[in-house]
Structures are given as C-alpha cells and as structure tokens.
Amino acid sequence: MTIYPLGLRLAGKRVLVVGGGAVGTRRVKGLIASDADVVVISPVASAEIADLALAGLLTWHRREFAAGDTAGAWLVHTATGVAAVDAAVTAECDAARILCVNAAEAEASSAWVPAVTRHDGLTVASFGGGDPRRSMALRDAIAALLESGDLSAAPSRQVVLAATPASQIIGAPQAPGTVALVGGGPGHIGLISARGLALLKAADVVVADRLGPTNLLDDLAPDALIINVGKLPDHHPVPQDEINRILVEQAQAGKRVVRLKGGDPYVLGRGGEELDFCVEHGVEVEVLPGITSAISVPAAAGIPVTHRGVATGFTVITGHEGVASVGGSRDHTVVILMGVSKLAESAAALASGERGLDCPVAIIEDGYGPNQRVSFGTLGSIASVAKEREVKSPAVIVVGDVVLRSHLAVGHFAAEIGFSNPLGN
Ligand SMILES: C[S@@+](CC[C@H](N)C(=O)[O-])C[C@H]1O[C@@H](n2cnc3c(N)ncnc32)[C@H](O)[C@@H]1O
Structure with a gap:
C-alpha cells in the first residue's frame, strides 16, 4: 500500500498519547514542540512526562485507557506495550475516524511517524515502508549530506x-x-x-x-x-x-x-x-x-587617522602614479592607496615638504586578512624597508605622527628607528 505523506500543523489541537514509556515520551516531546494540546493516559509514566505535566505542558491522566477516551482527539498515538490495549485504542479511533499511530502494529495503523531531521529551517521526513531502521538510516544519510554541504538546500533568494x-x-x-x-x-x-x-x-x-x-x-x-x-x-x-x-x-x-x-x-x-x-x-x-580601507586598514594596525593633539585631519590619495606633494605637516595624516609600486617616488615627494625625512610611516598589507602585516619606517627609510620585507599589494600606507599611536610601533619598531613619541607612551 502506498502511503500519503502529510505535514500536520497541530498547534492547539488535541492529541492523545496512550502509554507513558520510552516511545510515548519521544512522541510527546515532538508533539509539544509542535504546540499540540497533548493528553497522556497511562497509569505510570517516565520522569520526563511527569515533569512536563508538572510544568503544565501536557495533561496526564494516571489510569488505564478506557472506552471513549479518544473523543475530541485529532490524532492518537498508542504505545502501551500491551498489544490488546493498543488494538482497542486503534479500533476505537478507526470507528471514530481519528488517525491513529499504533507503535506495536504498523499494519494496523492509519498513520505512520517518519524519521525526521531538521536543517536550516527545513524538515526532512523519511518513511521506511514500515521498517523503522530503514527510515532512520535514510534520515541519517540525508542529515549527514546536509550537514557536510554535499547536499545543497540553500534557501531561494x-x-x-x-x-x-x-x-x-x-x-x-x-x-x-x-x-x-x-x-x-x-x-x-x-x-x-x-x-x-x-x-x-x-x-x-x-x-x-x-x-x-x-x-x-x-x-x-x-x-x-x-x-x-x-x-x-x-x-x-x-x-x-x-x-x-x-x-x-x-x-x-x-x-x-x-x-x-x-x-x-x-x-x-x-x-x-x-x-x-x-x-x-x-x-x-x-x-x-x-x-573604506583608507580608514579601517590603518585601524587594524592600531593607527587612527586623526587623534586629538596628534593629527587634526587626513588626506586620502592614490599612489598609483606617484604622489605629488600634499600640504601640511606630520599633524596632517596622508593615507595612500595603491601606493606600493611607486613608494620611493611618493615618499621622496612627501619628505620634500614640511614633513621631512624622519616623518613616521606605516605600511599595512592585507588588512584584516590572513596575511596582515605591518612595516614601519620613516619617509627616508620606508622604500628600503618595503623592498627588504618584500611588501606587496594590497596595502595601505600611512604617513604622519598618528603612526606612533600603533602599539606595534611604540612597542617594537619605534625604539629601533629612534622615533621620539610625541605622546610620551
Ligand atoms: C582600487 S582601490 C579601492 C579602494 C576601496 N574603494 C576602499 O574604499 O577601500 C584598492 C586599494 O585599496 C587598498 N586596500 C583595499 N583593501 C585592502 C586591504 N584589505 N588591505 C590593504 N589594503 C587594502 C589597497 O591600497 C588597494 O590597492
């Protein structure tokens, strides 16, 4: 017989679970997750069912199943472990046209429970033709594929x-x-x-x-x-x-x-x-x-493009063709993008103005990337530093006293190349 799969939306709808053992407990948890109005009938039940009843998440009647108990239910699960009781529940459901899952007897059931996996908002249900191990094996295989990404279930745009x-x-x-x-x-x-x-x-x-x-x-x-x-x-x-x-x-x-x-x-x-x-x-x-990389990449190296008492403004330029002079002194930061290949010419042009040869310079390669690296120097030395360290694009070049704000500059390189830190730290 071919089954007809459905997704049930049970919010607020009465579902009866007869039997409070391991199977009943699993069903109860899934039903509560679906916001069903869950009623359990069982003289004894698992600690989990007892706790859920105490928490008000289900109603538990501590007694045996009795004729008429299925009335008002949209769906019934019976898993008492006693074949005769499960059969009686199933017969009552069939008579009342209530769908019934009989855990002991798949062939007697009017509904089957699939093995389920959920992934990224999707629900995948598998039926194994009445063989729970088969449906679970299929479910697990699909779950593994979804998890690894080998089966793509990306949502539509x-x-x-x-x-x-x-x-x-x-x-x-x-x-x-x-x-x-x-x-x-x-x-x-x-x-x-x-x-x-x-x-x-x-x-x-x-x-x-x-x-x-x-x-x-x-x-x-x-x-x-x-x-x-x-x-x-x-x-x-x-x-x-x-x-x-x-x-x-x-x-x-x-x-x-x-x-x-x-x-x-x-x-x-x-x-x-x-x-x-x-x-x-x-x-x-x-x-x-x-x-922009012009501001964020220096920040990745601890360099602010302005800082009270150190620099009051900044200019962003391309160094692609080499930099012409930029007005101002070391308190006006110059940020150069695309400047690696013409670094020597640009540094010489900037040094010829008020900044002078000993103005601090930092080069930050691959900002925020796996190969982020910072090199320090002065307008006089930075071209040979870059050559020696084989500095590569993409890189942002920062010129001015703000470079000394970098803890890296202050802690290591600054002392070596004799920077006098205007901030005294
Ligand atoms: C064509 S410009 C584009 C700039 C971009 N529109 C911006 O606002 O950052 C490319 C230059 O930006 C700089 N750049 C961009 N991303 C960078 C990064 N992650 N690290 C270092 N420099 C970067 C380099 O100077 C590179 O040569």
Missing part, C-alpha cells in the same frame, strides 16, 4: 529576503532591473553593512571585485550568477567599460544586480563612473556605502 528581519534589511528590498553598488568593506565578512549583506544574498547577479568580502560569494544561492571582474595590480582582466556594460546588460535583462566593491564605492573605487553609465542607460542605481 526570495525566501532569504522574506526571512531576513526588516531590521537587517534597513530599507526596501532591491527591485528587479536595478543595480546596487555595494561597498563590501576591506575584506573581512563582518565588515559589510547589514543591508549590503541582505542585498547580496537576494541578488540574481553579483559582479565582484578581487578585494572585499569575497568569501561571502561561496554562500550565495546556487542559481545566483557570479561574474568576477577582479583586477590584479598592473593587470586589468575586465576593463572598466566592460564592467559598465555588464551591469547595464544584466539589469536590462530584469536581474537584481549587486556590484560588490571593496571598501567604499566612492573612495578611489570608480563607483561614480559605474553610477553615471547605468543612469545614462536608464538603469536605477542604489549606492550603499562601505567601510
């Missing part, structure tokens, strides 16, 4: 969006046919905004950079299209024009497009160009700010 609390979306869901330029922060997955993460999870298409929280891409819905346009230094696999074209093309195909960018889209990130191109082609764009 719509479900993710619907299930994400409004407090985490912080605004309306993204409309189809639009582009969101999402600032992903410096790379650590904890440093993207809550809205950015919600938009990313709900995106149909993600156009991603090399920097930023790229680990998040592994967890997107299996049907999300990921287009990697990541640029390597001195190597531009996907030109900016092509990136712009992809954004517009995907949006015009009705997709929710997320352009996931490292740091903040508007800080040396060409976000403005992407916005302009989309708008010129009639595509609506949301620009979502991100945590």
Whole structure:
C-alpha cells in the first residue's frame, strides 16, 4: 500500500498519547514542540512526562485507557506495550475516524511517524515502508549530506529576503532591473553593512571585485550568477567599460544586480563612473556605502587617522602614479592607496615638504586578512624597508605622527628607528 505523506500543523489541537514509556515520551516531546494540546493516559509514566505535566505542558491522566477516551482527539498515538490495549485504542479511533499511530502494529495503523531531521529551517521526513531502521538510516544519510554541504538546500533568494528581519534589511528590498553598488568593506565578512549583506544574498547577479568580502560569494544561492571582474595590480582582466556594460546588460535583462566593491564605492573605487553609465542607460542605481580601507586598514594596525593633539585631519590619495606633494605637516595624516609600486617616488615627494625625512610611516598589507602585516619606517627609510620585507599589494600606507599611536610601533619598531613619541607612551 502506498502511503500519503502529510505535514500536520497541530498547534492547539488535541492529541492523545496512550502509554507513558520510552516511545510515548519521544512522541510527546515532538508533539509539544509542535504546540499540540497533548493528553497522556497511562497509569505510570517516565520522569520526563511527569515533569512536563508538572510544568503544565501536557495533561496526564494516571489510569488505564478506557472506552471513549479518544473523543475530541485529532490524532492518537498508542504505545502501551500491551498489544490488546493498543488494538482497542486503534479500533476505537478507526470507528471514530481519528488517525491513529499504533507503535506495536504498523499494519494496523492509519498513520505512520517518519524519521525526521531538521536543517536550516527545513524538515526532512523519511518513511521506511514500515521498517523503522530503514527510515532512520535514510534520515541519517540525508542529515549527514546536509550537514557536510554535499547536499545543497540553500534557501531561494526570495525566501532569504522574506526571512531576513526588516531590521537587517534597513530599507526596501532591491527591485528587479536595478543595480546596487555595494561597498563590501576591506575584506573581512563582518565588515559589510547589514543591508549590503541582505542585498547580496537576494541578488540574481553579483559582479565582484578581487578585494572585499569575497568569501561571502561561496554562500550565495546556487542559481545566483557570479561574474568576477577582479583586477590584479598592473593587470586589468575586465576593463572598466566592460564592467559598465555588464551591469547595464544584466539589469536590462530584469536581474537584481549587486556590484560588490571593496571598501567604499566612492573612495578611489570608480563607483561614480559605474553610477553615471547605468543612469545614462536608464538603469536605477542604489549606492550603499562601505567601510573604506583608507580608514579601517590603518585601524587594524592600531593607527587612527586623526587623534586629538596628534593629527587634526587626513588626506586620502592614490599612489598609483606617484604622489605629488600634499600640504601640511606630520599633524596632517596622508593615507595612500595603491601606493606600493611607486613608494620611493611618493615618499621622496612627501619628505620634500614640511614633513621631512624622519616623518613616521606605516605600511599595512592585507588588512584584516590572513596575511596582515605591518612595516614601519620613516619617509627616508620606508622604500628600503618595503623592498627588504618584500611588501606587496594590497596595502595601505600611512604617513604622519598618528603612526606612533600603533602599539606595534611604540612597542617594537619605534625604539629601533629612534622615533621620539610625541605622546610620551
Ligand atoms: C582600487 S582601490 C579601492 C579602494 C576601496 N574603494 C576602499 O574604499 O577601500 C584598492 C586599494 O585599496 C587598498 N586596500 C583595499 N583593501 C585592502 C586591504 N584589505 N588591505 C590593504 N589594503 C587594502 C589597497 O591600497 C588597494 O590597492
């Protein structure tokens, strides 16, 4: 006989359990978890059932089953251990058209209980054709696959969006046919905004950079299209024009497009160009700010870009072509992005102004990443320090007295290279 599987929604509905032994106790716990109105009839019962009764989570009648006890129940489980009693309960249910699970006699039952596993909001129920060991073996195999990720049960993007609390979306869901330029922060997955993460999870298409929280891409819905346009230094696999074209093309195909960018889209990130191109082609764009590496990566090394009494402002520049002079002295911090290859020229230009050759400098490579490393020097020494330590991109270069705020600088390198710490610590 082929069974007809159902998911019962039992909240507030009377379910009778006859028998308070091990099987009855397991059933009772599952039923209480489903918010059923549970009644147990049994002269003796497990300590767990007694405790649940005391806690008011079920009603326990300490007596034998009697004719008429099934009245008012939507569902009955009988597991008394006495075949004749289970048969009497089953017969009464059948007469009253109440579904009945007879633990002793699968073939006599009008309903069977599956082996169940739950995973990430899913319920998987398996039936073993009346053989509980078979249904449990199948259940365990599926549970192991779900747990290991070999069986993907990622929720659909719509479900993710619907299930994400409004407090985490912080605004309306993204409309189809639009582009969101999402600032992903410096790379650590904890440093993207809550809205950015919600938009990313709900995106149909993600156009991603090399920097930023790229680990998040592994967890997107299996049907999300990921287009990697990541640029390597001195190597531009996907030109900016092509990136712009992809954004517009995907949006015009009705997709929710997320352009996931490292740091903040508007800080040396060409976000403005992407916005302009989309708008010129009639595509609506949301620009979502991100945590820029210019401020956060120095902070990862303990360096604040301003500090009362040390620096009152800062300038962020690209060092790609080499830095021209930046006004101000050591109390005006200079933060250089993309500055590793032209470091010697940039340091010389900055030293020629008020800062001088002994102005402190720090280079932070791979901020928040597994290879984060900080190198210290002065405008006079930093190029040879970087060469010796084989400093690589991505890196943020910080110039000014704020560098001395880093406990690393104060504790180690500063003493070696003879910094006089203006803070006296
Ligand atoms: C094209 S710019 C993009 C900057 C980005 N829009 C932002 O706000 O951070 C890339 C440069 O940012 C810096 N950068 C970004 N993430 C970094 C990280 N995790 N560690 C060190 N430098 C980083 C490096 O200077 C890199 O060359």
